[in-house]
Structures are given as C-alpha cells and as structure tokens.
Amino acid sequence: MKIKKDKDKLIVPDELTIPYIKGDGVGAEITPVTQRIVDKSVARAYNGKRLIRWKEVLAGETAFKRTGSYLPDETIDVFREYYIGIKGPLTTPVGEGIRSLNVALRQTLDLYVCLRPVRWFKGIESPVRKPENVNMVIFRENTEDIYAGIEWQQGTPEAGKFLQFLTSEMGVSNIRFPETSSFGVKPVSKEGTERLVRAAIEYALAKKLPSVTLVHKGNIMKFTEGGFERWGYELAEREYADRVLSMSQCKKIMKEQGEDAALDVFVKAWSSGKMVIQDVIADAFLQNTLLKPESYSVIATLNLNGDYISDQLAAMVGGIGIAPGANINYSSGHAIFEATHGTAPDIAGRGIANPSSLLLSSVMMLEYIGWNEAAKLITSAMEQVFARGESTVDIACCTPNRKALGTAQFGDAIMNLIDAEEL
Numbered sequence: 001m002k003i004k005k006d007k008d009k010l011i012v013p014d015e016l017t018i019p020y021i022k023g024d025g026v027g028a029e030i031t032p033v034t035q036r037i038v039d040k041s042v043a044r045a046y047n048g049k050r051l052i053r054w055k056e057v058l059a060g061e062t063a064f065k066r067t068g069s070y071l072p073d074e075t076i077d078v079f080r081e082y083y084i085g086i087k088g089p090l091t092t093p094v095g096e097g098i099r100s101l102n103v104a105l106r107q108t109l110d111l112y113v114c115l116r117p118v119r120w121f122k123g124i125e126s127p128v129r130k131p132e133n134v135n136m137v138i139f140r141e142n143t144e145d146i147y148a149g150i151e152w153q154q155g156t157p158e159a160g161k162f163l164q165f166l167t168s169e170m171g172v173s174n175i176r177f178p179e180t181s182s183f184g185v186k187p188v189s190k191e192g193t194e195r196l197v198r199a200a201i202e203y204a205l206a207k208k209l210p211s212v213t214l215v216h217k218g219n220i221m222k223f224t225e226g227g228f229e230r231w232g233y234e235l236a237e238r239e240y241a242d243r244v245l246s247m248s249q250c251k252k253i254m255k256e257q258g259e260d261a262a263l264d265v266f267v268k269a270w271s272s273g274k275m276v277i278q279d280v281i282a283d284a285f286l287q288n289t290l291l292k293p294e295s296y297s298v299i300a301t302l303n304l305n306g307d308y309i310s311d312q313l314a315a316m317v318g319g320i321g322i323a324p325g326a327n328i329n330y331s332s333g334h335a336i337f338e339a340t341h342g343t344a345p346d347i348a349g350r351g352i353a354n355p356s357s358l359l360l361s362s363v364m365m366l367e368y369i370g371w372n373e374a375a376k377l378i379t380s381a382m383e384q385v386f387a388r389g390e391s392t393v394d395i396a397c398c399t400p401n402r403k404a405l406g407t408a409q410f411g412d413a414i415m416n417l418i419d420a421e422e423l
C-alpha cells in the first residue's frame with residue numbers, strides 16, 4: 001500500500017510499499033543487508049502489525065543494461081507516486097551531456113533539502129579530540145547555486161556569447177583572461193533560501209535544538225551568499241519572532257542602543273528558552289567545527305558549501321561509510337533516503353563494504369514516516385556493536401583492537417542485538 005497525502009500530512013499505512021534502487025557497485029552488497037535489518041526491526045517493534053514491502057526500481061548501470069536509460073521515467077514516476085524511497089549508490093556515467101543521476105533525481109522531484117545528520121558512535125576512531133561533541137544536522141540547499149548546471153565551456157560559441165553580453169551589455173571589465181575563460185552562473189533565490197531555512201528552523205524547533213546557524217560566504221559574494229544570510233534572518237524574524245532569537249537583530253540593537261540593551265534582549269530570550277539563529281562565514285565555520293564543534297547544532301547552507309561541510313563533518317565521525325543522507329521536499333512530502341558514498345568500485349564484490357550509511361539513512365526514513373520505535377532499535381543496536389569494538393574494515397583499519405567484520409557479518413551482529421533488545 002502507498003502513502004497518501006491529506007492536506008499537509010502524510011498518511012502512512014501499516015503495510016507499506018517502499019520503492020528502492022539497489023545501486024551499482026557495493027549497492028548489491030549493502031542494500032539487501034539494510035533491508036533485512038529494517039524488516040527485522042519493524043517486525044520486532046510492531047509484532048507483525050506493521051510491514052514493509054520492498055519494490056525494486058531501476059537506475060544506474062543496471063537500468064542502462066536493461067532499458068537503455070540510466071534513469072528511466074518509470075523510476076521517477078514510482079518515487080513520485082509512493083512519496084518516499086531509498087537508494088544505493090549510483091555510478092555517474094562518464095561522457096559529455098550526461099549529468100549526475102543523483103542531481104537529476106533531486107532536481108526532477110524538486111527535493112530541495114539535502115539532510116545530513118552527523119553524530120559520533122562511541123568506539124569509532126576520530127581525528128578530533130572530542131568527537132562526542134560533534135552532533136550536527138546539515139540542511140544543504142539542493143536545487144540552486146553553482147550546482148544548477150548553468151555553465152559554458154571555454155572556446156564554445158555559448159561562452160563567447162555570454163562574454164559578449166557581460167562586457168558590452170553589463171559593463172563587466174574585470175574578467176582576468178576573457179578569451180580563455182569558462183563561465184558558470186550561481187542562482188540563489190529568496191524563495192529557495194526561505195524554504196530551506198524554514199525547514200531547518202522547523203526541524204530544530206520540533207527537536208528542541210539550541211540553534212540554527214546560517215553558513216555562507218556573504219563577505220565575498222554579497223548578493224548570492226549574502227542574500228542567503230539576509231533572507232534567512234528576515235524569514236526567522238518575520239515567521240518565528242516569538243520562538244527565536246536572531247543574532248542579526250541583537251547586533252542591530254547593539255549598534256543602535258548600545259551593549260546593555262543588546263545584552264538585555266539576549267538574556268531575556270535565553271531565559272525564555274528561545275532558539276538562537278546565528279550566522280558564520282563558511283571558512284571560519286570549517287575551522288570552528290574542528291576546534292569547538294559543540295557550538296553548532298542545525299546548519300543551513302547553500303549547495304556548494306554544504307557539499308564540503310558534509311564531507312568534513314563525516315570524516316570527523318568515521319568517514320563516508322557511515323554518513324547517512326536524505327533528499328526531501330517538505331512541502332510535497334517527497335523524500336529519497338540514500339547512501340552518501342559512491343559505488344566504491346575498488347572494494348565492490350568483496351563483501352567488505354560498510355552498510356552503515358544506507359542503514360542510518362533507513363533510520364532517517366523510519367523516523368520520517370513516524371516509525372520511531374523501529375528506528376530506535378537499529379540505532380541502539382549499532383551503538384552497541386561499535387562500542388564493543390566491531391565494525392567493517394573501513395573503520396576497523398584505523399582503530400587499534402577492532403574486529404573487522406564482513407558486510408553480512410556486521411548485519412548479523414546488528415540483527416542479533418535487535419532480537420535481544422528489551423522492549
């Protein structure tokens with residue numbers, strides 16, 4: 001049975017069909033293990049009253065071999081119809097004119113939030129001193145920015161035409177090497193910013209988190225990244241005035257009425273439990289996350305910044321093998337949960353891939369549909385497995401005294417714990 005939508009709410013049936021893309025490379029190893037664990041946790045949490053039926057849809061190399069298309073229309077139609085889905089990693093086809101399948105999926109379904117929670121599991125080696133302080137959720141804008149794919153290669157008539165437009169119609173005179181330049185366009189809109197920042201604020205308020213930080217490069221790119229900062233603050237001050245403290249407003253009060261007045265506003269807001277909206281320049285943010293990660297909770301940022309930030313934060317808690325992700329449109333309800341790593345061709349077929357990224361993404365999926373009890377069983381089993389020194393080789397190899405398990409063995413260890421979990 002399918003999810004239905006009633007006004008703004010998703011109605012989730014107890015017997016739920018979820019479309020999935022197995023994925024290329026290690027997808028064939030991590031997807032079945034993930035599905036078995038999810039099935040086990042749902043059965044255990046709801047005593048057979050709830051059930052997932054998996055429906056395979058095609059994308060990537062498998063799709064190309066069977067249908068001649070890397071991303072058949074039917075796959076997108078099924079995700080649209082069933083609202084949610086999960087996917088393994090996909091090979092990005094090499095060749096001009098072929099765009100990343102992940103980007104295509106996100107753009108076609110307008111999945112404007114790339115959601116990346118980052119947390120540390122006790123027992124996993126980390127390059128930072130206090131990994132237990134790394135606990136952030138990244139809201140990365142998914143549809144705009146330099147990732148929109150509007151660019152022209154140096155030497156083409158299009159690049160020449162664009163150069164001509166810039167110089168003769170827009171008065172641009174500071175392109176250092178005009179004849180040998182390629183060009184890209186970075187669209188950042190007020191609507192795009194607002195829906196992303198709104199989603200981040202709603203998430204933080206619902207989970208009673210202390211802050212939302214707008215991460216940007218507005219000091220250099222005044223209208224795009226700077227617009228993101230300004231529109232983000234304006235939205236927070238307009239729509240959430242009673243629930244958030246805007247640091248931009250605090251700064252304004254300090255400038256106009258002095259330090260005492262600003263401190264007064266800050267203390268009042270703090271004591272009434274308001275959530276803080278703050279901002280930080282992206283490069284300072286990357287440095288701060290290493291030095292004082294406890295300063296940050298929910299992060300709202302543009303597409304390119306979000307890409308760098310996601311990978312750095314993932315590396316701080318164990319690497320891409322364990323970083324989950326989802327692409328969500330909070331207005332339409334559509335969401336695709338995904339392994340954030342690639343197809344890992346260097347280890348594919350050897351049975352050693354880490355299924356944690358996809359597994360934690362499935363935890364996000366269970367939480368998204370409100371099946372929190374099943375989600376909790378998986379997370380708690382993973383916590384125990386890591387804490388007792390067991391993991392797949394990507395994590396075991398950098399940690400002394402760890403036991404390296406194969407993909408299936410790691411899955412079995414988690415399933416045994418789910419069976420043993422006291423409910």
Ligand code: NAD
Pocket residue numbers: 026030088089090091092093102320321338339340341342343344345346347352353354355357394
């Ligand atoms: P990759 O993520 O596949 O691999 C990078 C490194 O991480 C490799 O050493 C690999 O062995 C390791 N690794 C990745 N996933 C792992 C796992 N689950 N367990 C253990 N180790 C793991 O990146 P790449 O090699 O640059 O890309 C390979 C292919 O994947 C390319 O076609 C690329 O376009 C595609 N890709 C897809 C996605 C996606 O579908 N979301 C993301 C990134 C790359």
